[in-house]
Amino acid sequence: MGHRRSGDVVFVLIAIAAIMAILSQTAFATAHGVMADPALSAAVAAMRGIDFDILPCEEKAAKAQEIGAAWETLTGAGSAGRAALLAELDALQSSGDEDDYFKLSAAALLWRIGGLDEAAVIAEIWRRVPFEEQYPYVFYTAYEAALTRDPRALPMLVAFLGDKSGSTFVPQYYLDIEWPLALDFVWGAYGPAGYPVLLEVVVESGNATMAESALAVLCTSEYAEALPVARRLAFEGETAGIRRAAIRLLGWHGRARDWERVLIGLASDDVDDIQASLWALYQFGDERAVSYAIPFCNHPDPWVRDEALSLLALMCTPESIGAIRKVCEERPDDPDLYDYECYADAVLWMAGLDWEAYCELPPAGREQAIAQARAILYGPRPGGDRLAQSEALALVEQWTEQGYIDCDGLEDTENQIAAALVRDDVGALQELRASIYHRLSDEALRDVAGVDRIIQKIVRRDLAGKGP
Incomplete structure (x- = not known):
């Protein structure tokens, strides 16, 4: 008798545990406004644990179709689909499971279902998951949010600043979209109303990647309020990336007081520092840049050499054209110099000269000849009506x-x-x-x-x- 009572007790305890589990699941589902729906559960399951890199080729197309069908099911379900996604995200958070593919997929789906109303949830996902896991889901969602130019999109756009990984390809334009170009499209589409937000990120975020990204967007903004911050960060930036971004910003804006700051990278042994300063020097628009660029035409790094030669070509002064010609004569077998040699010859041709005739001119004559060619290349062209x-x-x-x-x-x-x-x-x-x-x-x-x-x-x- 006692043995049976013990068995009854065990049975009752098991039953109570089962009921509690059911009640717990019901409460969890109710909290998100969704009860068990086989179609939604199957759609969520189809999006879990995906790794296309390890799938055999013959299975990838079928899996892509399955994912597409799951997306249609969840978006078509509206609020119920939203609730199913949020429930699964909560379950992942509780379990510590790092299914990053699903999380980024869920963020993109939440955008489809709820748009700007889901901005805070999407931003939170993006802050926790590396973009490279499924970059197209992140970029296109951020871009669509930016196109609204609605301040409610800002949590997403700010979160988009926090990761430099990943890329996507636009085949019709043969265009690779990656950091920082992706930032230009997203924040560029949002427009100048985003400039104060970006500056606030630089000053207050405490996140080096976000600060560097925000400076990169502000680089060509003509947002004067960013200049004092960039002047400080060119010297004191937490990372090399922040310091380079600040130097580029100062170079593009071209204020006279920032000339010395723009030169900082030229004293470095780091090729990225040198390139940042060479780019900033060209953007500064000061012909003094030519004499600083010439020594780097023979730098051991090919990217630095190319940056220096590009600066000389674009500045188009007698000194820069002479320097290009000299480098080409010193390295006649270097195929990378062919375009620069052609450019220098074309500049003289526009002035009605060849190299020998140009060399016979006095300094004032050379200045006049190059100025004539520069006007043809870059304007302003003389004569003609002017716009009001x-x-x-x-x-x-x-x-x-x-x-x-x-x-x-x-x-x-x-x-x-x-x-x-x-x-x-x-x-x-x-x-x-x-x-x-x-x-x-x-x-x-x-x-x-x-x-x-x-x-x-x-x-x-x-x-x-x-x-x-």
């Missing part, structure tokens, strides 16, 4: 609506627009820049570069003679 400010602003407004620059019927576009506009018009150009980033293409990058040059010309003309 109202005409230039009308074009900028039209291009902003179109999302691209249309140069039909307008010669020497960049110089024409820059000559007509004033510094108070930079805001309109920043909005144009944002609208162009709404096209995910290489053509958009070319248009953005043109807008950047226009902004530089306007601001530097305004600053000329004003000192630091």
Whole structure:
């Protein structure tokens, strides 16, 4: 009798435990607004534990179809699909399971289902999971959020600053999207309203990767409030990446007082430091950069050599053309120099000269010849009608609506627009820049570069003679 009672007790205890487990599961599901749904459970299960790298080739297509069907099931279920995803994410958090593929998939699905209402949840996932696990899910979700230009997207965009890993490919434009280009598209599409947020990240985040990323975005912003911070970080930045990003920003903005800071990297043995300063020197737009670049034309690192030679070519002065010619003569069998040799010859050809005739000119004659070629290459071109400010602003407004620059019927576009506009018009150009980033293409990058040059010309003309 006692033995049976003991068995009854055991049975009752087991039954109670089972009931408690069921109640616990029910409460968990109820908390997320979802009860067990076989279709949703199967969809979630189809997204778990995926590693395409180890799947046999013959299974990858079938698995991709299974994942696609799971996405359709969950998005089609709306709030129930959302609840199923959140329940699985909570379960992963409790168990400590690191199914990063699922987490990034869930974040992308939450965006599909709830959009900006899910920004905080998505941002939290991104802060914890390396992007390289499934970078397309992260980039395209961040880009779509940025296109809304809604402040509710900012938690996602800030979280996007925190990881430099991963890449994706846009086949129709043969365009690789990775850090920092991905940042340019995402934050560029959000527009100038993001600049104060980025500066706050630099100053207050305490995260070196996020600070470097934010500086990289601000590099071509013409956001003057970032300059004091960049001046400090060029010397005191926590990491080399932060210091380089600060130097690039100062070089692009080109304020006279920052010349010495831009030179910092040239004293380093690190090729990345040297490249950062060479890039900043060119962007600074000061012909003094030529003499600093010449010694690096024979640097042992090919990337540094190329950066130095590119600077000399783009500056296009008698000293830089002479230096290019000298390097080419010293290394006649170096195939990497062929394009630079052709460039130097083309510059002289534009001036109606060959190398021998050029060398016979006095210094003043050489200056005049190179200036003539530089005007053909980079403008401003002499003569012709000039745009009025109202005409230039009308074009900028039209291009902003179109999302691209249309140069039909307008010669020497960049110089024409820059000559007509004033510094108070930079805001309109920043909005144009944002609208162009709404096209995910290489053509958009070319248009953005043109807008950047226009902004530089306007601001530097305004600053000329004003000192630091």
